Amino acid sequence: MKLDQVALQLYTLRDFCRTSGDLAQTARRVREMGYPAVEVAGIGPISPAEAARILRGEGLEICSVHEEPDLIRHAPQQVAARLQDYGVSAVVYPYPANVHFGDPANVKAMISDLDHAGKILSEAGCVLSYHHHAIEFIRLGEEILLDHLFRATVSTNLHFELDTYWIQYGGGNPVEWCRKVAGRMELIHLKDYAFTVENRPTFAEIGAGTLDFGGIIPAAEAAGARWFIVEQDACPGDPFESVRQSWEFIREELAE
Numbered sequence: 001m002k003l004d005q006v007a008l009q010l011y012t013l014r015d016f017c018r019t020s021g022d023l024a025q026t027a028r029r030v031r032e033m034g035y036p037a038v039e040v041a042g043i044g045p046i047s048p049a050e051a052a053r054i055l056r057g058e059g060l061e062i063c064s065v066h067e068e069p070d071l072i073r074h075a076p077q078q079v080a081a082r083l084q085d086y087g088v089s090a091v092v093y094p095y096p097a098n099v100h101f102g103d104p105a106n107v108k109a110m111i112s113d114l115d116h117a118g119k120i121l122s123e124a125g126c127v128l129s130y131h132h133h134a135i136e137f138i139r140l141g142e143e144i145l146l147d148h149l150f151r152a153t154v155s156t157n158l159h160f161e162l163d164t165y166w167i168q169y170g171g172g173n174p175v176e177w178c179r180k181v182a183g184r185m186e187l188i189h190l191k192d193y194a195f196t197v198e199n200r201p202t203f204a205e206i207g208a209g210t211l212d213f214g215g216i217i218p219a220a221e222a223a224g225a226r227w228f229i230v231e232q233d234a235c236p237g238d239p240f241e242s243v244r245q246s247w248e249f250i251r252e253e254l255a256e
Contacts, residue, residue: 001217001228003255006247007037007063009189009231013239014042020050027058033244034251039187039229040086041066041094048085056087063227064090064129064161064187069097072128073110076117080124089126090186090227092161101138101145111152118157129159129187137170146172150181159184162220163231164211165191169201174211178219186226190216190246191233203232205242207249217254 008030010017016026023043030038038060043051048065055062065086067079072093083091093114100106118128136146143151150160160181164174178185192209194202206213220228230250235242 001221001250001255003034003251004036005226005228006035006250006255007039007061007227007229008035008243008247009039009041009229011042011066012230012232012235012243015239017042018044020046020054023051024054024058027055027060029240030243031059033247035060035230035243035247037061037063037227039064039066039092039227039231041092048082052086062086062088063229064088064092066092066094066131069093069095072117073113076120076128077124079117080121080126083124083126090129091121091126092129092131092187094131095133096135101135104140107140107145111149114149115153115157118153122156127159127186128157129161129185131161131189132163133166134170137167137172147180150184155184159186161185161187161189161229163189163191164213164216165189165193165203165233168193168211174216175219178216178223178225182223185220185223187229188220188225188227189229189231190250191231192246203234205232205249206230206246207253208245213254 013026017023072079099110121128137144140148162177167174167177192204192206193211194204194209196202230246232242
């Protein structure tokens with residue numbers, strides 16, 4: 001992994017990206033830390049063209065975009081148009097909104113919709129990836145849902161944005177999952193996993209938790225990952241300080 005492959009997921013700084021002015025100030029601070037790129041998610045009601053202008057104007061590349069789940073499922077042509085405005089080809093289905101995982105028909109409909117949307121987006125020159133959380137590690141018959149989602153979709157229609165924290169939280173192994181989705185993963189979320197003194201799992205800065213990124217990074221590279229995206233859903237204090245700590249650890253300990 002090279003430093004120019006590391007990006008920051010803007011959801012981490014969502015409270016500082018509500019307006020165009022906020023986004024510009026945040027982008028400037030992120031670039032000054034050293035991050036070369038961002039993944040767009042959680043920003044305020046800013047048009048794709050305006051967000052792209054701001055981010056690139058501050059020297060940040062946009063590696064990928066999280067879009068509204070229902071828009072991806074039911075209006076993929078609109079998603080393709082938005083991606084054109086952003087100037088990117090990678091789009092992520094961020095979470096299974098309005099999907100009841102206890103209802104097999106509901107799950108089947110989601111999978112079918114995503115496979116279809118991915119085909120339309122692929123034909124438009126885009127790549128759709130599924131971003132999981134821990135809920136996808138529930139069992140669906142004899143296999144877990146994430147395995148089923150992988151098997152039941154066409155490889156060119158749906159790729160995967162693995163999340164190291166949620167794999168661990170769900171009881172999986174991040175290295176093994178990188179191997180499973182090899183060839184269908186351009187994006188990976190780097191998110192560390194720690195425990196509190198109350199014996200509860202919590203998000204942590206990269207290097208401040210228990211995950212073996214020394215093993216995860218090579219496995220992700222072998223799987224075809226092009227972007228290594230830092231995200232921390234919740235931070236113990238100033239989120240800018242948390243993402244700075246993660247960048248410094250990556251720069252000093254993980255990057256080539």
